Amino acid sequence: MYAVFRKELADHFNSRRFMILFLLALLAAVFAIYVAIQNIRSVVTADTEFIFLKIFTTSGETLPSFLFFISLFIAIIGIALGFDAISSERVSGNLSRLLSQPIYRDAVINGKFLAGLTVLGIIVASLVAIVSGLGLRTIGVPPNSEEVLRLIVFVLISIIYGAFWMALSVLFSVFFNRAATSMLASIGLWIFFAFFMSMIAGAIANARVPIDTNSSLEMITQNVQIAGAIGRISPATLYGEATAALLVPELGSLNPAMMLISTYIAGRMLTPLPFSQSLLLVWPQLVSVVALAAICFAVSYIKFMREEIRSI
Amino acid sequence: MAEIVVETTNLTKKYDGFTAVDGLNLHIEEGEIFGFLGPNGAGKTTTLLMLLGLTEPTSGTAQVCGHNPTREPLKVKRLVGYLPEKVGFYEDLTARQNLRYTAELNHLPGREAEEKITDLLTTVGLSKVANQEVRKLSRGMKQRLGIADILVKEPKLAFFDEPTSGIDPEGIGDILNIIAKMAKRGITVIFCSHQLPQVQKICTRVGILAKGRFVAEGPLDRLGRQTLGGGRYRIEIQVSQPTAKLIEFIKGIKGVIDVTVSPESLLVTCDTDLRSQIARTIVDAGGSLLGMKIEEYSLEKIYKKYFRED
Incomplete structure (x- = not known):
């Protein structure tokens, strides 16, 4: 498997696809950091404890934050690394040659997946490192140890989230022979989860518990609860919640109703949670994303292992 | 083996x-x-x-x-x-x-x-x-x-x-x-x-x-004989003067089934590969042997024969 892994890794690093994606992500990150630095003064007060994390989460009036950018890019990078993993081998005629070598069949898919994961890890880690470095230079406030911990966990979660999209696109590449079909399917699903899911969740919640300006707090809570529960089907929502809890320690709860109530009653909750509590908060989200990635990978693994090589 | x-x-x-x-x-x-x-x-x-x-x-x-x-x-x-x-x-x-x-x-x-x-x-x-x-x-x-x-x-x-x-x-x-x-x-x-x-x-x-x-x-030659030659060898011989006596001699060799005469050559059908015996017979009989070749079966013919039968 090591041979497959090494070859795939080398392929990734030599490919134009990798270069383009990395440059694009880098540009977006630098842009986001610029936005954050422009606006950071307005969000930081005298008693803000985690100034460094604000680099990642501060957005402009119309311009989004680094967190937003990276949540988009990780999914795209994950898809780009996996959508033709198996189909390209099959279409190019390499697969039967490869499988007639003395390697176990799963070495091919495992090696490919691990190589993709490594590339993903390198991209995410270096993006965060570059952004941290830039931020450190411009705002001049070093991160405290808790912020560093939070960032490390953030990188890990981001890699896992990327791994989910990669596993999904590998799954499609096992099922579809055409790379274009597999890519479209992956991108379509991503758009659905990232953009439409929240709308659908809102619509369903409104149908179940209609609310207007005169609704009681209870009704509103119920509505938000339903929308939140449905929204969590989407891995994009799970990732968004997890990263928000990590990078915005002031966020006391991920329960949408609680968040709503806290803004109603106390305005913004300003007391940040300790790291261990934030971790506890994101645990279910983290486990769900890992599980989704594992399911996708398992299905593609089984399908690939059981597939018969046929003469066409 | x-x-x-x-x-x-x-x-x-x-x-x-x-x-x-x-x-x-x-x-x-x-x-x-x-x-x-x-x-x-x-x-x-x-x-x-x-x-x-x-x-x-x-x-x-x-x-x-x-x-x-x-x-x-x-x-x-x-x-x-x-x-x-x-x-x-x-x-x-x-x-x-x-x-x-x-x-x-x-x-x-x-x-x-x-x-x-x-x-x-x-x-x-x-x-x-x-x-x-x-x-x-x-x-x-x-x-x-x-x-x-x-x-x-x-x-x-x-x-x-x-x-x-x-x-x-x-x-x-x-x-x-x-x-x-x-x-x-x-x-x-x-x-x-x-x-x-x-x-x-x-x-x-x-x-x-x-x-x-x-x-x-x-093997190809066996396959050819089975399918095209009825399991027999066919040997084409060119001699300077195909006399009736010579043909009689050849027919007398054990294993020879038939000899057909054409203007250019003799076509001997036999059970086994009798080329050496035939050559000796011709020389012993005083004839001069100009050429001899065993019929080769082209794979194409063999192949076509099988798929025509289908």
Whole structure:
């Protein structure tokens, strides 16, 4: 498997696809950091404890934050690394040659997946490192140890989230022979989860518990609860919640109703949670994303292992 | 007796109701070049895939180099090289890099592999383009690279699936030469093709497959005699004066069945190869022997005969 892994890794690093994606992500990150630095003064007060994390989460009036950018890019990078993993081998005629070598069949898919994961890890880690470095230079406030911990966990979660999209696109590449079909399917699903899911969740919640300006707090809570529960089907929502809890320690709860109530009653909750509590908060989200990635990978693994090589 | 390299008993493969290979009994000995013939969809490739352990047989068993390919696929794949019909390489890598990858997959140590790759690229005549990306190579070159790719692992047995399709005549010659050389080095070859003249040129034995079954199998000359000559030898003789007496003498040789006379030659039909006896008889009778040749059966005729009967 090591041979497959090494070859795939080398392929990734030599490919134009990798270069383009990395440059694009880098540009977006630098842009986001610029936005954050422009606006950071307005969000930081005298008693803000985690100034460094604000680099990642501060957005402009119309311009989004680094967190937003990276949540988009990780999914795209994950898809780009996996959508033709198996189909390209099959279409190019390499697969039967490869499988007639003395390697176990799963070495091919495992090696490919691990190589993709490594590339993903390198991209995410270096993006965060570059952004941290830039931020450190411009705002001049070093991160405290808790912020560093939070960032490390953030990188890990981001890699896992990327791994989910990669596993999904590998799954499609096992099922579809055409790379274009597999890519479209992956991108379509991503758009659905990232953009439409929240709308659908809102619509369903409104149908179940209609609310207007005169609704009681209870009704509103119920509505938000339903929308939140449905929204969590989407891995994009799970990732968004997890990263928000990590990078915005002031966020006391991920329960949408609680968040709503806290803004109603106390305005913004300003007391940040300790790291261990934030971790506890994101645990279910983290486990769900890992599980989704594992399911996708398992299905593609089984399908690939059981597939018969046929003469066409 | 030579070692048996491939042996199958009632090997059968069914794909949802359709039988691709139907009770095939194959028996190939070391050092043979076995020509595997048959129309498209006759089950040739499926058989090869089963022998490699890439596809599981529905029933029946196969033994390749003493291993069961379904149970011990890695052992079989270590000993068997397979050149698929639509062989592909990593287009962005050079010829050498592609072979290096195969060497790595076969756990060949680095330096040894490099030397071997250099040798092999010379053997298949690709040393000049060794460092070119595969996308720039012609089809014939890729096919030769495929042969080098098989040889990297030093196989005991090599499967070629239509290695010459879509290649110019010169390229075909090159490929056939390389394959013939491989056989001389002791590698057993199974050669799938419908290019009959090519099969005839290099194969020591052929099997004709139709609808998953062998319709004929054996060395070419025997096959020809069985199908075309009614199991008999036909010898064409040219003598200076075909006298009636001489013909009588020839008819008197034990085993000669019939002699027909035409203006240019005599055609002797007999049970066994009687060329030496005939020659002696003619010389003893005072005739002068100008030429003698045993009738060769072209594979094309044999093949056509089988498929006309269907």
